[in-house]
Amino acid sequence: xxxxxxxxxxxxxxxxxxxxxxxxxxxxxxxxxxxxxxxxxxxxxxxxxxxxxxxxxxxxxxxxxxxxxxxxxxxxxxxxxxxxxxxxxxxxxxxxxxxxxxxxxxxxxxxxxxxxxxxxxxxxxxxxxxxxxxxxxxxxxxxxxxxxxxxxxxxxxxxxxxxxxxxxxxxxxxxxxxxxxxxxxxxxxxxxxxxxxxxxxxxxxxxxxxxxxxxxxxxxxxxxxxxxxxxxxxxxxxxxxxxxxxxxxxxxxxxxxxxxxxxxxxxxxxxxxxxxxxxxxxxxxxxxxxxxxxxxxxxxxxxxxxxxxxxxxxxxxxxxxxxxxxxxxxxxxxxxxxxxxxxxxxxxxxxxxxxxxxxxxxxxxxxxxxxxxxxxxxxxxxxxxxxxxxxxxxxxxxxxxxxxxxxxxxxxxxxxxxxxxxxxxxxxxxxxxxxxxxxxxxxxxxxxxxxxxxxxxxxxxxxxxxxxxxxxxxxxxxxxxxxxxxxxxxxxxxxxxxxxxxxxxxxxxxxxxxxxxxxxxxxxxxxxxxxxxxxxxxxxxxxxxxxxxxxxxxxxxxxxxxxxxxxxxxxxxxxxxxxxxxxxxxxxxxxxxxxxxxxxxxxxxxxxxxxxxxxxxxxxxxxxxxxxxxxxxxxxxxxxxxxxxxxxxxxxxxxxxxxxxxxxxxxxxxxxxxxxxxxxxxxxxxxxxxxxxxxxxxxxxxxxxxxxxxxxxxxxxxxxxxxxxxxxxxxxxxxxxxxxxxxxxxxxxxxxxxxxxxxxxxxxxxxxxxxxxxxxxxxxxxxxxxxxxxxxxxxxxxxxxxxxxxxxxxxxxx
Numbered sequence: 001x002x003x004x005x006x007x008x009x010x011x012x013x014x015x016x017x018x019x020x021x022x023x024x025x026x027x028x029x030x031x032x033x034x035x036x037x038x039x040x041x042x043x044x045x046x047x048x049x050x051x052x053x054x055x056x057x058x059x060x061x062x063x064x065x066x067x068x069x070x071x072x073x074x075x076x077x078x079x080x081x082x083x084x085x086x087x088x089x090x091x092x093x094x095x096x097x098x099x100x101x102x103x104x105x106x107x108x109x110x111x112x113x114x115x116x117x118x119x120x121x122x123x124x125x126x127x128x129x130x131x132x133x134x135x136x137x138x139x140x141x142x143x144x145x146x147x148x149x150x151x152x153x154x155x156x157x158x159x160x161x162x163x164x165x166x167x168x169x170x171x172x173x174x175x176x177x178x179x180x181x182x183x184x185x186x187x188x189x190x191x192x193x194x195x196x197x198x199x200x201x202x203x204x205x206x207x208x209x210x211x212x213x214x215x216x217x218x219x220x221x222x223x224x225x226x227x228x229x230x231x232x233x234x235x236x237x238x239x240x241x242x243x244x245x246x247x248x249x250x251x252x253x254x255x256x257x258x259x260x261x262x263x264x265x266x267x268x269x270x271x272x273x274x275x276x277x278x279x280x281x282x283x284x285x286x287x288x289x290x291x292x293x294x295x296x297x298x299x300x301x302x303x304x305x306x307x308x309x310x311x312x313x314x315x316x317x318x319x320x321x322x323x324x325x326x327x328x329x330x331x332x333x334x335x336x337x338x339x340x341x342x343x344x345x346x347x348x349x350x351x352x353x354x355x356x357x358x359x360x361x362x363x364x365x366x367x368x369x370x371x372x373x374x375x376x377x378x379x380x381x382x383x384x385x386x387x388x389x390x391x392x393x394x395x396x397x398x399x400x401x402x403x404x405x406x407x408x409x410x411x412x413x414x415x416x417x418x419x420x421x422x423x424x425x426x427x428x429x430x431x432x433x434x435x436x437x438x439x440x441x442x443x444x445x446x447x448x449x450x451x452x453x454x455x456x457x458x459x460x461x462x463x464x465x466x467x468x469x470x471x472x473x474x475x476x477x478x479x480x481x482x483x484x485x486x487x488x489x490x491x492x493x494x495x496x497x498x499x500x501x502x503x504x505x506x507x508x509x510x511x512x513x514x515x516x517x518x519x520x521x522x523x524x525x526x527x528x529x530x531x532x533x534x535x536x537x538x539x540x541x542x543x544x545x546x547x548x549x550x551x552x553x554x555x556x557x558x559x560x561x562x563x564x565x566x567x568x569x570x571x572x573x574x575x576x577x578x579x580x581x582x583x584x585x586x587x588x589x590x591x592x593x594x595x596x597x598x599x600x601x602x603x604x605x606x607x608x609x610x611x612x613x614x615x616x617x618x619x620x621x622x623x624x625x626x627x628x629x630x631x632x633x634x635x636x637x638x639x640x641x642x643x644x645x646x647x648x649x650x651x652x653x654x655x656x657x658x659x660x661x662x663x664x665x666x667x668x669x670x671x672x673x674x675x676x677x678x679x680x681x682x683x684x685x686x687x688x689x690x691x692x693x694x695x696x697x698x699x700x701x702x703x704x705x706x707x708x709x710x711x712x713x714x715x716x717x718x719x720x721x722x723x724x725x726x727x728x729x730x731x732x733x734x735x736x737x738x739x740x741x742x743x744x745x746x747x748x749x750x751x752x753x754x755x756x757x758x759x760x761x762x763x764x765x766x767x768x769x770x771x772x773x774x775x776x777x778x779x780x781x782x783x784x785x786x787x788x789x790x791x792x793x794x795x796x797x798x799x800x801x802x803x804x805x806x807x808x809x810x811x812x813x814x
Contacts, residue, residue, distance in 0.1 A: 039170035039318070039357055040065055045159040045182055047071025049083070049135075050323030050340025051175030052142035057096060057348040059149040068152040070159035075143055080135045081205040081299065082232025082256035084334035085341070087129055092345050099148075103141040107133045109231050113212035116401035117290065119219070123401040127419030130213055130334075132232040134254065138337075162186070162319060171357065172319045173347070175340065178307055180325035190321065191312035198387050200271070200303045201260035201331075204280060204296045209234045209253040215404060216290040217389065223265035224389045227287045228258040228332060257296055258331065259283045260386060266303070276301060306330055306383065308376065314369075315361040322347065327372045329379035332386060333408050339375060343368055377713040378408040384719060391726040395751055402427045403750040409715055413439070413745035431749055434780075439749040440741060440756070441773065441782035444487070446695045446731065448660030449608055451487035451755070452531045453782040454748050455769045458735055458757035459490040459537045459611070459666075461502065463549040468495065468508025470517045478521055481762050482529035485769030485783040488755070489525065489532060493539040493613050494518075494602075496594040499563050500540035500619070503549045509538070510594065515601035522606040531784055536602045537666065538595060538653070539613030542622045543567035543580040555706070566591075568622040568645075569630040574706045582631070591619070592649050599653045603661070610657050612650055614685075615668040616703035620646040624667070624685060625704050627676045639681055643688050654693050664733065665689045666698035669720035672708035682720060686728040696731040698757065699724055715743055722752035733757050741772035 042058060044051045047069050055067050085104075094101040108131045116123050146153055159165065162182050165172045174182035183190055209231035216227040233254040266272060271279055276298055284296045309328040314321045323340030347364045354360035385407035392400055402424070405411050417424040433442055441453045457478075464473045474491075482489045495501045495508045508514050518536070525534045546562045547555055555574055565580035566587060572579045583591070595612075602610055614620040622628040623645045629636050635645050654663055667689075669682035677685075686697045699721035702708050710716070717736025725732040734753035738744060744756045761768050773783045774793055785793045 038062070038351060041169045042067045042171045042173065043159070043165045043169040044069040044173045044175060045162070045165070046175035046177060046180075046323075046325070047073070047075075047139075047143075047153065047155065048175060048177060048323065048340065049138055049142060049337050050344050051173060052139065052146055053100070053341055054173055054175065054322060054344035054347055055151045056100065056142060056145045056149055057344055058351065059146070059151050060097060061348060061352060063150065066152075067150075068154060069146065070157055071153070071155050072158045073155065075139070075153075075155045076136060078135045078139060078299070080203055080256070081254065082132045082230060083135045083138050083337045084130055084132045084230065086334075086338055087131065089338045089341055090131060092342060096345055096348070097145070100141060100145050103145070104133065104138070107137050107141075107233075109133065109209070109234050111212055111231065114405060115210075115212045115214045116397075116404050117214065117216040118397045118400050119217075121397040123398050123423070124212065125401065125405055125416065125420045125423045128213070130230065132230060132256075134232050135337075137233075166317060166319055170318060171351075173322050174319060174325050175322040176325055178309055178324040178328055180321070182319070183311070183321060183325050186316050186319070189313060189316040193310045193312075195308045195310075197306045197308065197330075197383060199260050199262055199383075200266040200305055201258055202276075202279060202283070202298075202301050202303045204257045204259065204283065204298055204301055206255045206257050206291055206294055206296055207253060208255060208292070208294055210255045214290060216287055217400075218286060219393065220265075220269065220286070222268035223262060224393075225259065225261040225265060225269075225286065226386060226389065227290055228260065229255050229290065231255045257283075257287075257291075259287070262387065263305070271303060279303065308380065308383075310376070314365045318357060320347065320361050320364065327376060329372075329375050330383040332382045333375070333379050333410070335375050335379060339372060342371070374713075377711075377716075378410045381719070382408040388723065391723060392751070394726075396430055398427050398430055399749070399751055403752070406746050406750050409743070409746070412742045413749055414742040427749060436778065437780060437782070438741070438745050438776050438778055440744045441778055441780060442748075443782070444731075444754055446609070446662035446664075449533060449662050451533060453485075453487040453769065454755050455486040455488075455744065455772075456733060456755050456757040457481045457484075457486045457489040457762045458759035459492050459613075460759050460763065461492045461506065461550070463503050463505035465505055465507040468498065468501070468506065468510065468514050470507045470514070470521060474507065474517075475521050475524060478534070479524045479528065480766040482525040482532045482534065483786050483789070484762070484765075484767035485773065485785075486532060486762070487769075487782075488535055488609065490535045490537055490611065490757070491518075491521075493537050493618070494598070496538055496540055496591070496598040499566070500542075500545065500591075500594070501563075502541040502545055502618075503547055504558070504561065505549050506541075509536070509598040509601045509605075512601070515605050518602070518605040518607075526606065528786070531781075533608040535609030535611055535664075536605075536607040537611040537613050538598050538602065540591060540594075540619035541565075542617070542619030543571065543573050543577065543628070544617055546578070567619065568628060568635070571628060571630065573617065588635075588645060588648075592652050595649050596652045596656050600656050603656070603658055607661075609662050609664065610653065611664045611666055611698060612646075612653060613666050614646050615666045615698075615700045617668070617705065620649060621668055621704060625671055625677050627671055627673060627705050639684055643685065647688060647692055650689060650692055650694070662695035663693065664696045664698050665694045666700055668701050668704050669699050669717070669724065670701045671704040672702045672710045673705050676704065679720060679723060683724055683727045686724045686730055686732075690728055690730040694730065696733055696754065697721075697724055697728070698733040698735065700735050713737065714739075715747065718747055718752055725751075725753060731755070735759070741776065744772075 044055045055069050059065055059067050110131050113124050113126045114128055176182050210229050214229040218225045280296050280298050311326055314326050322343045329335040346368050350360045350364040354363050444451045495506050497510050522534055543565050545565050566583050567580035570579050570582045624642055629642050671677045701717045702710050715738050718734045721732040721734040731754040733755040735757040738756050738758055739761050747753045
């Protein structure tokens with residue numbers, strides 16, 4: 001389109017647009033914007049905080065803009081009570097529009113504490129820094145600002161169909177919420193994915209102010225119920241004018257109260273048979289201790305389930321999604337309004353910075369999508385924690401409180417210590433940490449082996465052996481990481497036969513020469529890194545064998561020199577992979593004996609621990625997953641039969657492995673694919689191995705089928721370990737994007753894992769554990785600096801760095 005704004009035809013303000021029809025037509029309007037530069041005529045669908053704030057910002061940036069907000073509800077209609085805003089969000093508002101910030105500041109209720117009440121015991125953690133105000137007041141402030149700037153507000157009016165708005169405006173902002181009709185009208189473009197979760201909740205209010213953000217956990221005959229409560233209004237201090245915030249008004253006490261429980265608990269408790277008034281009264285009685293016997297009230301409240309909204313695209317031509325229409329984040333981390341307001345800030349900034357609308361909308365999405373994805377990951381972790389709250393019913397109340405506070409992985413051990421050192425130290429004392437000892441540096445015992453700390457160097461395939469023999473590379477690789485202070489160093493998957501290799505570079509334990517080479521590595525670790533244990537992981541590649549080294553082409557078959565593949569079923573791993581041969585009964589016996597022979601060699605080589613590799617789609621994993629095991633004999637079908645062969649191998653290995661030395665099993669707790677291993681089955685798999693004598697389960701995920709769709713993110717595999725630990729009641733090793741010592745401390749102190757295995761961090765820094773101790777100021781028996789390295793045990797001074805500047809400052813007169 002031409003870029004000349006003056007040539008753009010405009011619809012009259014008084015023109016009556018077509019009403020939004022019940023079914024989608026194909027409206028055609030003769031007038032359309034004639035440029036793709038900075039938008040002048042703007043329509044906003046939805047008069048919530050995100051839509052109103054976007055309109056106000058865009059009008060302030062260019063007073064000549066013609067902006068209309070369409071909202072089907074009345075100005076004072078709202079279906080919530082309080083809104084929580086972070087200091088970060090408020091800072092962005094202050095820089096972008098001081099008038100709005102000052103109006104908000106006059107009404108904000110601030111507090112620092114979080115109370116967690118569990119089994120009648122309250123634990124308080126401080127230093128969290130919340131700010132909240134009533135949602136109705138927030139909307140009033142934004143409406144007043146829009147009117148003062150000249151934004152046209154059309155309340156009680158259904159927005160015209162978006163096709164008409166797109167043709168008569170330069171930009172259409174769809175801020176019409178989680179049930180966005182605009183998003184659904186263009187679902188083929190935005191490609192939304194909407195997931196409904198397992199808890200029911202109802203949004204209520206109480207006419208008093210909680211002294212803190214309160215989580216109250218109630219154990220009933222029907223199951224767990226939880227209350228989320230926080231103040232959003234307190235009377236202004238009129239009797240002390242000198243201390244009153246300028247512009248503050250008289251207002252009554254009020255708190256938001258959300259009651260939440262699993263669907264099955266909700267039904268068993270009879271809430272499905274009660275009307276709203278009865279539900280509100282029942283909730284008040286159930287949580288009478290938290291409420292001090294006071295009643296609750298509703299505002300068009302109803303029991304509902306949370307819906308997570310994700311869209312593949314956020315814009316379509318001159319139409320863009322904002323706030324809940326584009327994405328949602330569970331209320332337990334208080335990010336819905338925050339995300340919408342920050343969307344508006346970013347959209348306004350990108351429209352000013354970019355030369356045309358197309359690039360502005362692309363920049364907006366590029367800037368916001370990673371931030372939103374990170375928030376949604378945290379929100380999902382929080383949501384799932386509350387869905388599975390029953391897992392933690394045996395935890396001591398103070399550890400339970402720490403677990404709750406760190407549930408989203410955004411609040412961690414280290415920053416919780418900064419916020420409230422007294423609370424964090426109390427949790428550490430109950431956990432058994434000696435004074436000054438971080439949780440990661442407490443010992444852990446597996447059978448006859450005591451690990452001096454909770455850090456494990458995860459098994460990492462190096463593909464650097466010759467004829468299966470580990471050489472100088474392995475001595476340096478594993479020796480360096482043992483010198484680096486970890487409690488346990490694991491080998492890569494060591495193959496039990498030449499045909500069980502993944503690549504020609506894989507290490508083995510199928511002959512005496514290999515065993516002697518491994519003894520050299522083990523002896524070095526024991527002699528030069530006393531206190532560090534070394535474990536061997538035994539496995540067989542199955543259908544994923546005979547491939548190139550990872551850096552030559554992951555999962556790509558060899559160009560020549562291939563060997564025949566075997567597996568549970570004749571299913572190739574990828575379309576390019578050769579088809580394996582289904583194992584016969586005789587071959588199953590042969591491979592089981594190969595495992596036991598390799599285990600015997602590992603014991604004689606001096607390894608302290610043996611792990612059986614039943615994960616990642618290799619041979620034993622191939623029996624466990626229904627996607628790779630299609631057998632019709634006694635080794636296929638239901639889970640108990642799919643478990644049969646891996647358990648046979650485990651029993652045979654355990655029989656030859658020294659009694660005092662521990663054995664662990666690595667499993668893939670989910671295949672990340674439809675029809676694959678489920679989290680429920682992972683618990684049953686862990687229970688089965690525990691019943692057969694496994695001392696711990698190393699909980700990984702995926703890599704079983706090529707078309708998997710993992711949900712990557714920080715510590716993304718740890719919830720599976722957490723669940724197995726609490727349901728199967730067996731120690732676990734957590735893996736998966738654990739990268740910082742703060743994460744390790746957080747996971748261990750919360751009781752979500754017993755040990756943490758880190759792979760890539762140890763490739764980046766072989767002395768990761770020593771450096772973690774130095775950075776935390778820890779000096780004790782859990783880590784020992786080798787004498788030649790002791791001079792480097794103090795962290796070097798890196799000099800001063802300046803803090804980043806604010807992202808957005810909008811100039812101009814108020």
